[in-house]
Amino acid sequence: MTPLEKPGETAAKLCLKCNLPLAMAKVGISYLGNTFPVDLPKCPGCGLVYIPEDLALGKMAEVEKLLEDK
Ligand SMILES: [Zn+2]
Numbered sequence: 001m002t003p004l005e006k007p008g009e010t011a012a013k014l015c016l017k018c019n020l021p022l023a024m025a026k027v028g029i030s031y032l033g034n035t036f037p038v039d040l041p042k043c044p045g046c047g048l049v050y051i052p053e054d055l056a057l058g059k060m061a062e063v064e065k066l067l068e069d070k
Helices: 053-059
Strands: 023-031 034-042
Touching: none
Parallel strands: none
Antiparallel strands: 023 034
16 A cells, blocks of 8 residues: 655665666767767666656757667
């Protein structure tokens, strides 16, 4: 009955698919034709990257595929 989400808690995000805690990882954000390495929370399971809202709605209009791990 109790919602799992805690409003205001921003420290640890969980992957909606895997229910795993996201870990910071260097990912490539494609913006205006260039790719920038950015540290973002990434799921170690499926590779999903959590894009902060301001990043998704603001500066980064286009988020392309992530850079593969080297
Ligand atoms: Zn996942």
